[in-house]
Structures are given as C-alpha cells and as structure tokens.
Amino acid sequence: MTDMIEDPVLPAAFVPTPTREFNAASANRSAARQLIRPALKLVRSTDDKSAAGPAIPIPIPPLPIAFGSRALIYxxxxxxxxxxxxxxxLRGLFGIGPSNNxxxxxxxxxxxxxxxxxxxxAPDTAAFDAVHTxxxxxLALTMCQRAVGAVIKWQWNSxxxxxxxxxxxxxxxxxxAFYSRNEKALKFFFFNKPGAPTPAPVIFTCRSLDIVAHECGHxxxxxxxxxxxxxxxNPQTxxxxxxxxxxxxxxxALSQLDQAEALIVQTKGNLHNKxxxxxxxEQFGLALGRDNGLRNADNDKKLSQVTSExxxxxxxxxxxxxxxxxxIFLLERNLxxxxxxxxxxxxxxxxxxxxxxxxAIHAAPATNATFANVVNQMLVIAAADGKxxxxRNAIRNQFTAREVVVSPTPLTQDVSDDDVFEAVDHPFLTVKENGLQDRSGCCGTMRLREHQFDERYLQEELDELQGGIGGEDDPHQQFDHAEAAE
Known part of the structure; x- marks a missing residue:
C-alpha cells in the first residue's frame, strides 16, 4: 500500500495557526451570538414597538454548512x-489524496x-505536486460548471x-501531458531540461497552471x-x-482577482503589452529555448497565414x-x-x-464544427443577453479581420440583428480524402492514438474489404483452383 505523506513543517507565513487566546475569544463570540439570535426571532405585531402584544416568531434560516480547504499552488x-x-x-469536502467524488x-x-x-x-515536493494538480x-472544472450553470459529467459518466x-x-x-478518454485519466509527465549541464533541472508539467488547466479543458x-x-x-473542429x-x-487565471490585479500592473491596463x-x-517553453512559452495567445494570425495543422x-x-x-475590457474600463x-x-x-x-461551443454542431459556427452562436447569445x-462589434470585427467570417456590413457600422455571417472559404482547411487531421504540433491529448480515429474509420475498412477481390468467393480464384486440380 502506498504510504501517506504527512505535513512537513512550514514557515508560519504559509499556514496561519490560531493561538489559544484567539480560540478562547472566538468561543466567547460564538456564545454571545447564540444569546442574540433568539431575541431576533421576536417582533411585536403592533406598530408601537413599546406596546404589549403577541410576539410573532420570524424564523431565521440556519447557516449553510460550508466546507473548504486551503491549498498552496503556483x-x-x-x-x-x-x-x-x-x-x-477550495470549496467542498475533500478526503485524503486530496480527492472528492x-x-x-x-x-x-x-x-x-x-x-x-x-x-x-512545502513547494516542489511530491506532496505539493499532488495538491497542486x-x-x-x-478549480478549472468548477469554473466551467459555473459558466454553463450545470454540473458537467465526465465523458464516461452515465x-x-x-x-x-x-x-x-x-x-x-x-x-x-495528456487527457485519455479510454483511461479516464489526466497524465502529467516530467523531464530533464534539454541541453542543461548535469544535474539538469527537472521540469514537472504538473506544476504549470497552464498545462494542467489546458488538459482539463480537453x-x-x-x-x-x-x-x-x-x-x-474538420481540422477546425x-x-x-x-x-x-x-x-x-x-x-x-483571470478568475482570480490577484492575478487580474498583477496583470493590470504589469500591462498598465493594456492587455496587448507583453x-x-x-x-x-512559460517554464516548458523556456526549457525548449523559447522566450514566450509554448503558445502566445496575443497574436494576429489569419486563416490564410496558418496551415491545416x-x-x-x-x-x-x-x-x-x-x-x-x-x-470588451477597453469598453468597460472607460467607465x-x-x-x-x-x-x-x-x-x-x-x-x-x-x-x-x-x-456558444455547447450550441455548435455535434460534429465537424467550424470557427464560424461558434462565432455566429456567440453573436446570437450576446444579443440575447442584452449586451x-x-x-458584438468586437466579435464580428476580430473574426472578420482573421478571415473566419465575412461581414455583410462595413466594420465601421454597428452589427445588425439581421446580419448573417458566412464562413470564409479556405479549401486547404478541408479534410483530405480518407485522411486524418494533422496534429503533429499539438499537445499529447490530440496526438494519442485513441483520439486520432473512431469506429466509423474502422467500418470504412470493413466495407472496402467486403468489396475487394480475391478470397474464396472470387470466381477467378475458383477457376484457378479448378485448373490446378486437373
């Protein structure tokens, strides 16, 4: 059986431990609140609060039981x-592991x-990595569930x-690092920094919020x-x-106020500053000799400037x-x-x-979805939200500039509720006949064999086999057998 990791001794700055005096004062405050609560339940039925009269009980709902645990993370x-x-x-009730349902x-x-x-x-230990991951x-799952307003089941749940x-x-x-549907798992690996002198630093992908959140997103x-x-x-899917x-x-990252504040300070409110x-x-990218991580979200790429990879x-x-x-932030911060x-x-x-x-993604087609499908849903939903x-101008303008959709009206005019946004035709972005998407530059999830094809692909092979030549049922083969017998 795997040994359990006990808490190491950490500096007081990491864990605020209540003193004996604090606990005693807290107990006194709790007792005082209990004395006050019954009095709050009684209100006289007359307008004259000093007059005698029957007391009307006003129920006070019980306080909800709130479970939560603190964790230290990057x-x-x-x-x-x-x-x-x-x-x-972390809101919720967590068991040893940590774990939940x-x-x-x-x-x-x-x-x-x-x-x-x-x-x-303690940072950079096996116990820290477990808690961090x-x-x-x-946190990522919770954010997604809040966004759709419902519990999101894993793909295999029923x-x-x-x-x-x-x-x-x-x-x-x-x-x-990758997500595997077949294994019902998220897996994060580690490696020595390439080209570094011995002993080379070890890069743990599980210590990156970006990498862990990315795979959870899959x-x-x-x-x-x-x-x-x-x-x-479709490659766009x-x-x-x-x-x-x-x-x-x-x-x-932006769901956390301290990160948003640090970003405002770093960029002076201009999200297009580095x-x-x-x-x-970033750490993974630096290990590979890059200067801006594995990806740069603040890019100006158009569909005509990228490949089908x-x-x-x-x-x-x-x-x-x-x-x-x-x-949208620029619009709102002007206030x-x-x-x-x-x-x-x-x-x-x-x-x-x-x-x-x-x-918008949830409302998009179940298969072969395109960027334009999602963009059009975003426009419809934003209008329905009364934004x-x-x-909507921002959505239309940015994806028109990136050659994803064609705007029926000039970008200097406001979006009309009647506007229909057609997808820009990019022939090189279609699936090759009997081919698979080029995923050579993707994360481990998209390159897993189990995610490269589906049962329909196997059925195509069976259909081709049934229509093939040769075999015992082939009349030419039977003729050859008869000649051999003579």
Missing part, C-alpha cells in the same frame, strides 16, 4: 515570479489534510457510472462535445479542441477570443473613473467572455 508557472506561490480556498489522484502517495482540514504543503483540476477522473501528477519521464470539452475529439473531422484548452488556462497571461506554459490553426481562434476580451476598480472590471469581463465562448452592441 498560480501561474514556477517561472512567473510576478505571481509565484499563493494560497487558494469527481477527481482522484493516482501514482503519488496520498496527502492527508492537517488538523485544520487544509492541504498546504488536484487543485487546478478542481446514470449508473459516476467514475471520477484519475489524475497522475507524476505519470513518467517524457515531455508530455476533458471538459470531450464531455460536452464527444464528437469533436476524433481525428476524422480539432483546432477548437486545442484552443479551448488554452482558453481554460487563460480564463482560470504579459504572463498571453504567454502559455491543428495546433497552428487553433491560434487563430485563441487569438480572436483574446482580442475580444481586450476590446473606471465612476465605476469599478480595473482589476475587478477585468475579472467580470473575463467571466462573461468565457461564459459566452462555452455556451451592448459594442460586444
């Missing part, structure tokens, strides 16, 4: 010093909560199957759109899958959504003098844009 990549290590509060850890010793039911572990998956997803923080040695989207993961569909993983990472949000998986293609959609976020704090404004804008994207026309 709120970006370990290399992003602007954010670094922060504590987060939706997420189970595997391949690492389970971590026990401390006496305060917290999972705060669980926390990011939990009325009788409630199996959790298995998460492997230390799945093995390779430069990879799992969530596979549940909502199981027909999108096959390699036999595969690109939407890859892009959605990046968008989950971006919007998970920043840690648009650079994805799914990862390359995905950057067009990701960049378009990033620009829409920047445009900042009399409105809200800029960081809070950014968080709210990000929440809406992510909700918009996820609902300012500037929101």
């Amino acid at each position: 709120k970006q990549d370990p290399s992003v010093t602007e954010i670094g290590l922060r504590r987060v509060l 939706r997420i189970h850890l595997a391949g690492v010793p389970p971590v026990a909560p401390n006496s305060m039911n917290d999972f705060v572990q 669980f926390s990011i998956v939990h 009325g009788a199957n409630t199996d959790p997803i298995k998460v492997f923080p230390h799945a093995g040695v390779t430069m990879n 799992a969530v989207l596979d549940s909502l759109k199981p027909g999108w993961l096959s390699g036999t569909g 595969g690109a939407l899958h890859e892009s959605f993983g990046d968008l989950v990472a971006i919007f998970l 920043n840690f949000l648009s650079d994805l998986a 799914v990862h390359d293609l995905s950057q067009v959609f990701t960049g378009g959504i990033y620009d829409i976020l920047a445009d 900042g003098v009399t409105g809200e704090d800029e960081a809070l404004t950014l968080v709210k804008c990000a929440q809406y844009v992510f909700r918009l994207v996820l609902r 300012p026309v500037g929101y």
